[in-house]
Amino acid sequence: YNHLLHVLSFCASYHYFKCVLFGLSAWLYGDPRHVLYPRNSTGWFCGIGPNNFLYNLSLVSPLSGLLIAMLVSMLFLLLLRFTAPVMVWVLIVGVLGAGAYGIWHCYWEYDRYKNDAASITDIGFTTNFNVYLQVQETWLAFLIIISVVEAILLLTLIFLRTRILIAISLIQESSKAIGYMMSSLLYPLVTFVLVLVCVAYWGATALVVALNSTMNDACRNISGTEDCDPQNFTSSSYPGCPSASCIFIKYNDEGLFQRNLFNLQIYNAVAFLWCVNFVIALGQCTLAGAFASYYWAFTKPDDIPMFPVTGSFIRTLRYHVGSLAFGSLILTLVQIVRIILEYIDHKTKDAQNAVARFILCCLKCCFWCLEKFIKFLNRNAYIMIAIYGKNFCVSAKNAFSLLMRNVIRVVVLDKVTDLLLFFGKLLVVGGVGVLSFFFFSGRILLPGSTFHSETLNYYWMPIITVVFGSYLIAHGFFSVYNMCVDTLFLCFLEDLERNDGSLQKPYFMSKNLMKILNKSNKAPKGGKK
Structure with a gap:
């Protein structure tokens, strides 16, 4: 109360009411002294005394968390x-151990309920799933299913062990390639900048088209009911409106440009999709060419x-x-069809025709699969373009034929790579997210740090920023690595089919791959093998 009276004593008579409200708000929501010595949003004084909020803000900045994410991704x-x-x-x-434990647990539960008289037929249908878990037949079914899955996994592992070893060796070789070409990890920044340019150009063009669809402010003083002679009319009579013209009782909003505003926006959207797909294709082909030069270097790293x-x-x-551009155009056309289907689905989502809904759902599913297939085909076609320099159609045909001749190797490598990259992203994003949570919530303090979590109004915001930024960084780094694996895999298949290890056609693959496949290069006479 004394602090409030002290505050009010400084008020002029004509500001009495405002000061009362301000003093009460300070009393109710915080220390009344903040009226005289207010604080900014970080809690530091912005009245009397030096203001060091920029210094303290730099400590709170999530850039350090993003830097950690980049370093962890690179090290991984x-x-x-x-x-x-x-x-x-x-x-x-x-996975095999989890399956074995599941088999043991199901058998234990099966033996536990062996003497119970209840059965599935006695229970019938019920929404309480726990009832089924107390029946012997349920655990017998689980036991059979898990045993079959475990047997399939064991047989798959036995028959695909060589292909798994090849996939692991290619992953190791990709890590070596990136080690020799560290600049490749920075290329996603180029793609990001080019995509931003495409977005900016699309937004500016769309805005210009939209603004040109309205009347110019300088032309609003023209009523549109004045008499004029179309033969002798000149727009110089209206210096503020150079687009004025003499037509039949209306402002000229029916010209060629105005009639095609919607078409121009559609054209702009299609151009935007095409440009973005082209930028992505440019990045894929660039990285493929760089990593292909690593594989086809006979003596690494001297010939790189x-x-x-x-x-x-x-x-x-x-x-x-x-x-x-041609490959990007094909993908763009499929994406346009998907957008049209989504628009139709949005407009007809309240329709009661089940047949139409089913057909539309099937079309959406088919074109989604088609888009995925074209992305996969384009990606491998760009690799063949980077290796041999042939046109898109020939490269796509050769890449597809090569992959179909080695389809099992493709599946194994793809799944092993996806598994490793998934755990890599989980490690980077999860680790940095947990670290940022403990830091910004004040649970851990860095030595010599003056940061306190109380200075943040909402500490979840920098945590969310760090997690999202870490995911983008990890995705960028791992996309380069994934492109490296795909490129080296196609080069490996080409090397295996075109070369035989002779002096005229030596293998370019690593010694580890040759050891797995029992291959070797013939040594010249008098030389070492």
Whole structure:
């Protein structure tokens, strides 16, 4: 109360009412002294005394968390050459061990309810699932299902062990390639900047088209009912409205441009999709060319060209722009069809015709699968373009034929790579997210840090920012790694089919891959093998 009277004593008579309200608000929601010495949003004084909010804000900045995410992602990719075999086999043994435990537990439950007289036929149908868990037949069914799945996994592991070893070796080789081409990890920034340019151009164009659909403010003083002679009319009589014209009793809103505003917006949207797909294709072809130069270097790293990423980028812009544009156009057309189907589904979602809804759902599913297939085909076609320099159609045909001749290897490599990258993203995003939570919530303090969690109004906001940014960083790094694995895999298949290890056609694959496949290069006479 004394503090409130002290505050009110400083008020002029004509500000009495405002000061009363301000003083009461300070009394109710915080320390009344904040009226005289207010604080900013971080809790630091912005009245009397020095203001160091920028210094303290830099400590709270989530940039340090994003830097940690970048370093962890880079270390994870570089260490895969050592940890990939351990991670893959630990996961495989873990899955088999979980299946074995499930078999044992189901048998134990089956033996436990063996003497009970209840059966599935006695219970019938019920929504209480716990009732079924007290019946012997339920655990017998679980036991049979898990045993069959476990047997299939064991047989698959036995028959695919060589292909799993090849996939692990290619993953290790990809880690080595990235180690020799660290600049490739920065290329997603180029793609990101180019996509931002496409978005900015699309937004500016759409805005210009939308603004041109309305009347100019300088033309609003024209009533549209004045008499004029179309033969002798000149717009110079209206200097504020150069677009004025003499027509029949109305402002000229029916010209060629105005009649096609919707078509222009559609054209702009299609161009935007095409440009974005082209930018992504440019990045894929550039990285494929760089990693292909690593594989086809007979003596690594001596035969790897200098600045492989830059050289591949220049080659792509010089020779392969047309092929990339054609592949991007095919993908864009499929995406347009999907957008149209989504629009129709949105407009007819309240329709009662079940047949029409079913057909529309089937079409959406089919075109979704088609888009995924075209993305997969384009990706491998760009790799073949980067290797051989042929046009899109020939490269797509050759890539598809090569993959179909090795379809089992494709599936195994794809699943093993997806598994490793999934756990990599989980490690980066989860680890950085947990670390940022403990830091911003004040549960851990860095040595010498003056940061206090009480200075944040809402500490979940920087945590969400760090987690989202960490996911984007991990996705960018791992997309480069995934492209490296796919490129080296296609190069490996080409190497296996075109070469035989002779002096004229030596293998370019690593010694580890040759050891797995029992291959070797013939040594020249008098030389070492």
